[in-house]
Amino acid sequence: MPSYRETYQRSLTDPARFWLEAAEAISWYVPPTQALDDSRPPFYRWFPDGRVNTCHNALDRHVDAGRGQQPALIYDSPVTGTQRTYTYQELRDQVALFAGVLAEQGVVAGDRVVIYLPMIPEAVIAMLACARLGAVHSVVFGGFAPTELAIRIDDAQPKVLVTASCGIEGKRVIEYKPLVDRALALARNPPDVTIVLQREQAVALMRKGDLDWAEVMATASPRPCVPVAATDPLYILYTSGTTGKPKGVVRDNGGHAVALAWSMTNIYDVHTGDVWWTASDVGWVVGHSYIVYAPLLIGATTVLYEGKPVGTPDAGAFWRVISEHGVKALFTAPTAFRAIKKEDPLGRALARLDLSRFRTLFLAGERLDPATYDWASRVLGVPVVDHWWQTETGWPICANPRGLDRVPIKPGSPSVPVPGYDVQILDESGRRVPAGVEGAVAIRLPLPPGTLTTLWNADDRYVSEYLSRYPGYYLTGDGGFVDQDGYVYVMGRMDDVINVAGHRLSTGAMEAVLAGHPAVAECAVIGVADDLKGQVPRGLVVLKSGVNTDPDTVCAELVQRVRDEIGAVAALRQVNVVAALPKTRSGKILRRTMRGIADGKDEPMPSTIEDPAVVEALRPVLRSRR
Ligand code: COA
Numbered sequence: 340m341p342s343y344r345e346t347y348q349r350s351l352t353d354p355a356r357f358w359l360e361a362a363e364a365i366s367w368y369v370p371p372t373q374a375l376d377d378s379r380p381p382f383y384r385w386f387p388d389g390r391v392n393t394c395h396n397a398l399d400r401h402v403d404a405g406r407g408q409q410p411a412l413i414y415d416s417p418v419t420g421t422q423r424t425y426t427y428q429e430l431r432d433q434v435a436l437f438a439g440v441l442a443e444q445g446v447v448a449g450d451r452v453v454i455y456l457p458m459i460p461e462a463v464i465a466m467l468a469c470a471r472l473g474a475v476h477s478v479v480f481g482g483f484a485p486t487e488l489a490i491r492i493d494d495a496q497p498k499v500l501v502t503a504s505c506g507i508e509g510k511r512v513i514e515y516k517p518l519v520d521r522a523l524a525l526a527r528n529p530p531d532v533t534i535v536l537q538r539e540q541a542v543a544l545m546r547k548g549d550l551d552w553a554e555v556m557a558t559a560s561p562r563p564c565v566p567v568a569a570t571d572p573l574y575i576l577y578t579s580g581t582t583g584k585p586k587g588v589v590r591d592n593g594g595h596a597v598a599l600a601w602s603m604t605n606i607y608d609v610h611t612g613d614v615w616w617t618a619s620d621v622g623w624v625v626g627h628s629y630i631v632y633a634p635l636l637i638g639a640t641t642v643l644y645e646g647k648p649v650g651t652p653d654a655g656a657f658w659r660v661i662s663e664h665g666v667k668a669l670f671t672a673p674t675a676f677r678a679i680k681k682e683d684p685l686g687r688a689l690a691r692l693d694l695s696r697f698r699t700l701f702l703a704g705e706r707l708d709p710a711t712y713d714w715a716s717r718v719l720g721v722p723v724v725d726h727w728w729q730t731e732t733g734w735p736i737c738a739n740p741r742g743l744d745r746v747p748i749k750p751g752s753p754s755v756p757v758p759g760y761d762v763q764i765l766d767e768s769g770r771r772v773p774a775g776v777e778g779a780v781a782i783r784l785p786l787p788p789g790t791l792t793t794l795w796n797a798d799d800r801y802v803s804e805y806l807s808r809y810p811g812y813y814l815t816g817d818g819g820f821v822d823q824d825g826y827v828y829v830m831g832r833m834d835d836v837i838n839v840a841g842h843r844l845s846t847g848a849m850e851a852v853l854a855g856h857p858a859v860a861e862c863a864v865i866g867v868a869d870d871l872k873g874q875v876p877r878g879l880v881v882l883k884s885g886v887n888t889d890p891d892t893v894c895a896e897l898v899q900r901v902r903d904e905i906g907a908v909a910a911l912r913q914v915n916v917v918a919a920l921p922k923t924r925s926g927k928i929l930r931r932t933m934r935g936i937a938d939g940k941d942e943p944m945p946s947t948i949e950d951p952a953v954v955e956a957l958r959p960v961l962r963s964r965r
């Protein structure tokens with residue numbers, strides 16, 4: 340196996356050569372001769388003269404190479420009792436047909452298509468059909484409410500929206516069409532057409548102009564792949580920032596395909612023909628990169644699982660899927676393992692199952708706590724690999740690259756910087772700090788291929804949110820340190836982003852919803868530690884003087900508001916009415932202090948505090964859990 344250290348050094352000392360070599364794993368209409376266009380810093384573009392099609396690389400080229408009969412996608416849905424395998428040829432044909440459907444609706448290269456679908460093969464088909472035409476998909480996670488969907492529609496301005504009659508959450512059927520109709524009514528720029536997949540579990544009420552997926556597929560003609568510039572956008576994926584307005588992360592075609600293909604073999608040690616399973620959702624970046632694109636780009640078989648780690652039907656569900664489909668490696672969030680551990684602490688459900696083909700468990704999306712690491716290592720008996728990345732980067736920043744000579748695993752650290760990423764820890768003034776000292780985790784520009792190129796329609800925001808704090812660096816938003824051996828430790832977000840069950844959410848967005856309630860004068864939302872979900876949000880509100888409503892009623896209304904306006908996934912269940920919020924003398928709410936107290940830490944009183952008595956009064960409230 341190639342050496343990690345040597346590979347990493349090469350990626351930083353001669354990135355052009357490194358990535359042009361990696362680009363050979365991709366099939367190009369016009370192979371790139373130049374690796375990086377750095378003529379317009381801080382905007383960098385990879386493979387500026389290459390022409391490519393991502394769908395061709397994910398499907399057609401495997402069929403052309405004679406692997407058409409190999410399984411591409413295994414759909415395993417305990418919530419509907421369905422299993423279906425698509426070969427590469429079948430998936431290619433379905434995608435080509437759906438590309439025909441979209442083309443008939445006038446979708447051409449560069450047009451946007453919003454996809455609001457649950458974990459069903461049609462989600463993958465719709466995404467790849469966009470890629471086939473050079474259109475830009477924007478998948479919205481099903482747990483988001485109509486207001487959030489409308490915000491994304493208005494920003495992306497899609498020509499078409501693709502949805503289904505329902506999603507299934509455990510045992511609950513969630514009707515999507517009423518949510519979509521409400522979002523379309525709220526949107527200022529609704530698309531012309533909505534395509535609706537009718538599922539057995541719910542019938543969507545069709546409105547004038549809505550198209551039925553099955554009907555349009557029955558009459559569609561397949562479309563070929565459209566060559567696009569490597570630098571053209573493949574997708575927009577909205578993610579939470581510090582403000583209420585989500586950020587549309589833009590991914591290109593060429594850099595993305597090269598980086599993901601490289602990551603599959605070098606980081607995950609997964610190859611053509613292997614069975615790979617990412618238990619996440621296509622609505623998140625983990626789903627985009629490692630359910631859909633990366634495994635297909637390298638000709639592996641990807642498992643699409645419509646179910647939960649527990650309750651569909653029990654805590655043995657993950658082991659069943661691994662054993663039944665011969666999964667070589669699983670990628671999920673630690674929270675899924677905490678849920679399994681809670682129900683089956685001794686791992687009894689594993690007994691008698693054949694997991695002999697299972698080699699590695701990859702965990703990311705939130706901090707991997709030592710108890711979960713120990714438990715997963717013990718019950719599975721395979722390496723448990725923590726790795727760290729984010730929506731913006733699209734693929735790991737730090738990992739233990741399993742396809743290179745293996746550096747030792749150190750529990751508590753997502754290991755070492757991945758080739759291509761020059762990770763540095765910076766202090767307040769932008770100076771590099773010595774080993775062991777905590778600071779802001781930043782990445783020296785240019786970022787490697789596959790990372791965000793900008794924010795959709797918001798170049799300025801891209802620069803101001805990520806690139807201005809430390810000129811020449813990308814700010815990850817996480818704090819952490821590097822040890823003497825070069826291992827990175829990620830200690831958590833330094834901004835108002837929280838991570839709930841591996842789902843990234845903005846406390847700022849929740850505060851905006853609470854502040855919209857007529858009885859609320861002031862509010863704060865903080866993320867507090869939770870045994871199962873890692874973090875959960877908690878709201879604290881000060882009511883306007885003269886409000887006579889019972890505080891419990893207001894709190895219940897506030898919880899419902901966040902559910903209605905952001906979505907169930909926000910999981911805000913506790914809001915407390917308080918007399919005052921602690922502030923600095925300049926009026927800044929001391930969220931960090933409140934968070935520390937709520938987490939039971941011995942939180943020092945900040946010197947800038949306006950009135951320490953406010954904090955004292957809050958202590959019992961913050962320590963209480965309902
Ligand atoms: N569509 C509609 N609603 C959704 C949804 C979706 N796609 N995903 C979640 N929700 C709802 C849930 O039903 C739940 O609703 P409720 O408040 O009415 O019960 C709410 O959003 C919160 O969901 P979640 O945070 O997922 O909590 P949970 O208690 O349902 O499940 C886990 C907890 C740990 C089992 C679950 O979060 C899980 O499987 N996590 C795996 C990790 C993962 O996929 N992370 C993604 C990034 S890698």
Ligand code: AMP
Pocket residue numbers: 578624702703704705706707725726727728729730731753815816817829831832838841842843
């Ligand atoms: P998302 O954009 O949803 O993937 O969330 C990215 C954020 O999740 C990161 O900025 C981190 O705060 C957190 N995160 C992801 N993976 C890890 C990890 N392995 N360890 C610690 N935090 C993580």
